[in-house]
Amino acid sequence: xxxxxxxxxxxxxxxxxxxxxxxxxxxxxxxxxxxxxxxxxxxxxxxxxxxxxxxxxxxxxxxxxxxxxxxxxxxxxxxxxxxxxxxxxxxxxxxxxxxxxxxxxxxxxxxxxxxxxxxxxxxxxxxxxxxxxxxxxxxxxxxxxxxxxxxxxxxxxxxxxxxxxxxxxxxxxxxxxxxxxxxxxxxxxxxxxxxxxxxxxxxxxxxxxxxxxxxxxxxxxxxxxxxxxxxxxxxxxxxxxxxxxxxxxxxxxxxxxxxxxxxxxxxxxxxxxxxxxxxxxxxxxxxxxxxxxxxx
Amino acid sequence: xxxxxxxxxxxxxxxxxxxxxxxxxxxxxxxxxxxxxxxxxxxxxxxxxxxxxxxxxxxxxxxxxxxxxxxxxxxxxxxxxxxxxxxxxxxxxxxxxxxxxxxxxxxxxxxxxxxxxxxxxxxxxxxxxxxxxxxxxxxxxxxxxxxxxxxxxxxxxxxxxxxxxxxxxxxxxxxxxxxxxxxxxxxxxxxxxxxxxxxxxxxxxxxxxxxxxxxxxxxxxxxxxxxxxxxxxxxxxxxxxxxxxxxxxxxxxxxxxxxxxxxxxxxxxxxxxxxxxxxxxxxxxxxxxxxxxxxx
Numbered sequence: 001x002x003x004x005x006x007x008x009x010x011x012x013x014x015x016x017x018x019x020x021x022x023x024x025x026x027x028x029x030x031x032x033x034x035x036x037x038x039x040x041x042x043x044x045x046x047x048x049x050x051x052x053x054x055x056x057x058x059x060x061x062x063x064x065x066x067x068x069x070x071x072x073x074x075x076x077x078x079x080x081x082x083x084x085x086x087x088x089x090x091x092x093x094x095x096x097x098x099x100x101x102x103x104x105x106x107x108x109x110x111x112x113x114x115x116x117x118x119x120x121x122x123x124x125x126x127x128x129x130x131x132x133x134x135x136x137x138x139x140x141x142x143x144x145x146x147x148x149x150x151x152x153x154x155x156x157x158x159x160x161x162x163x164x165x166x167x168x169x170x171x172x173x174x175x176x177x178x179x180x181x182x183x184x185x186x187x188x189x190x191x192x193x194x195x196x197x198x199x200x201x202x203x204x205x206x207x208x209x210x211x212x213x214x215x216x217x218x219x220x221x222x223x224x225x226x227x228x229x230x231x232x233x234x235x236x237x238x239x240x241x242x243x244x245x246x247x248x249x250x251x252x253x254x255x256x257x258x259x260x261x262x263x264x265x266x267x268x269x270x271x272x273x274x275x276x277x278x279x280x281x282x283x284x285x286x287x288x289x290x291x292x293x294x295x296x
Numbered sequence: 297x298x299x300x301x302x303x304x305x306x307x308x309x310x311x312x313x314x315x316x317x318x319x320x321x322x323x324x325x326x327x328x329x330x331x332x333x334x335x336x337x338x339x340x341x342x343x344x345x346x347x348x349x350x351x352x353x354x355x356x357x358x359x360x361x362x363x364x365x366x367x368x369x370x371x372x373x374x375x376x377x378x379x380x381x382x383x384x385x386x387x388x389x390x391x392x393x394x395x396x397x398x399x400x401x402x403x404x405x406x407x408x409x410x411x412x413x414x415x416x417x418x419x420x421x422x423x424x425x426x427x428x429x430x431x432x433x434x435x436x437x438x439x440x441x442x443x444x445x446x447x448x449x450x451x452x453x454x455x456x457x458x459x460x461x462x463x464x465x466x467x468x469x470x471x472x473x474x475x476x477x478x479x480x481x482x483x484x485x486x487x488x489x490x491x492x493x494x495x496x497x498x499x500x501x502x503x504x505x506x507x508x509x510x511x512x513x514x515x516x517x518x519x520x521x522x523x524x525x526x527x528x529x530x531x532x533x534x535x536x537x538x539x540x541x542x543x544x545x546x547x548x549x550x551x552x553x554x555x556x557x558x559x560x561x562x563x564x565x566x567x568x569x570x571x572x573x574x575x576x577x578x579x580x581x582x583x584x585x586x587x588x589x590x591x592x
Contacts, residue, residue, distance in 0.1 A: 081566060082533045082587045084380035086428050088400040088407040103423045104384040109532065111384040113426055127399045130409055132382050132426050134532055138564040141592055144522065146489065147560040193442065226440065236405065236430055237378045239535045241587045243563040264443040264572070265580045267539040268434040270377060272583050274570065284561045287568050289585050291378045291537045296437055
């Protein structure tokens with residue numbers, strides 16, 4: 001970003017940006033403190049009220065915290081390639097501990113095991129989230145983006161979604177539905193599960209791996225659209241594949257992403273969601289899947 | 297399967313089936329011995345020569361072994377719902393140890409952390425595969441399979457693929473390509489990455505969760521089709537979502553599944569693969585994703 005700028009100036013610009021950036025609610029939600037040399041894989045954090053969902057923090061932030069732990073780990077090799085996050089229980093308010101352990105480091109890939117714990121009623125550490133991730137050093141190769149961005153209206157032509165009384169985390173995103181908004185008429189007569197929307201952080205914030213991770217979880221439950229009914233639902237496991245490096249992400253700046261999500265099947269209490277996230281310029285930055293619990 | 301058969305007869309049929317089943321190469325590849333009460337989560341196994349791939353056993357069997365460890369674990373709750381397997385290094389010949397640890401058990405879901413280790417040159421345990429899984433007790437709910445089986449020719453009308461000199465594991469499957477067979481003309485002029493094929497174990501074997509898991513990895517690398525070039529490629533991480541319970545799987549018996557796979561993007565050394573597996577009767581049994589390394 002600072003190519004061609006003298007080093008001293010670049011450093012002062014970076015520091016100033018960092019200062020502004022650190023006051024963003026997303027950066028506050030992701031603030032992690034290393035626990036020190038005796039526990040090099042462990043970090044302490046605190047649940048964010050600003051991203052509160054129904055019974056715990058927005059799962060996107062929990063996933064982003066797993067990525068943030070990697071990003072801060074001094075032994076990290078390369079950049080995020082894949083992440084699977086399993087939501088074992090609703091994270092509570094207050095402090096948590098996250099460990100990100102590099103279990104195998106190869107020449108160009110590194111494998112991570114991650115756990116988020118909080119004390120249970122007895123004070124013992126209880127697991128609330130497990131994750132695995134792979135980071136990788138990318139090399140220039142032949143490439144082809146075979147899934148172009150859908151032809152849709154530009155963000156400015158799509159009205160911002162407002163949901164008075166919605167959970168706090170929804171106020172942390174500017175969501176501009178293109179197709180498949182949250183149904184208002186709950187008559188049980190839905191017929192598909194495809195949503196498209198423009199989204200970005202509110203207030204805007206330069207895109208990075210944690211932010212992209214969180215946005216992979218920004219879609220409301222597909223079963224609400226498919227059935228036009230709001231039944232209880234919650235993500236059990238989410239996988240994100242990153243198809244971008246830092247320089248590609250920086251090209252998005254704080255612009256909009258186009259998200260698209262749909263389900264393939266709803267079977268005995270669980271449905272899947274497949275989704276894509278493109279930059280406004282049309283680069284497919286991430287593809288993601290989740291398996292989601294639903295009731296009734 | 298034994299509905300309406302007197303209990304004694306059913307038991308003897310089951311025993312006889314079990315005997316035949318245990319002589320199947322897939323069951324031999326998945327044979328795990330519990331390490332005993334002092335290590336309740338640990339099992340010993342041995343790499344299968346019958347499923348050997350280029351530089352290690354077929355990744356599908358490695359993923360199936362993770363599922364097999366869950367299935368054998370005495371504390372298991374419910375049936376497999378999701379699995380993510382990370383291939384940290386090519387598993388070698390000989391013995392391995394797999395641990396499947398239930399890290400959190402809720403009322404109807406259970407979260408698992410899994411690792412496969414082999415001794416390294418110094419004799420220390422080295423991680424070759426990490427995985428997480430969720431098992432769940434399913435309940436009857438509203439449901440809808442929104443992704444019907446594609447209209448294709450029946451298995452008997454599709455010729456069996458033969459690949460003389462191919463790795464051993466390919467002989468363990470009966471593969472009947474419908475569309476997108478392995479390109480014979482390697483001229484660099486491929487233009488899409490969509491394959492459809494009928495497949496089943498060879499010899500046929502009743503479908504179960506481990507077998508379905510292995511079949512999720514039975515597609516050759518999408519980059520070979522997309523480019524019509526055989527560049528080095530290998531799966532880094534695979535996620536499988538199961539949309540079936542044991543009674544649904546048993547309806548498939550030892551019949552064919554239809555598999556469909558395609559890639560969304562190829563970016564700087566890694567591409568994704570999205571795939572589906574349907575029973576011959578058209579039930580969507582599993583959806584799966586992987587991120588795959590490729591060179592050049």
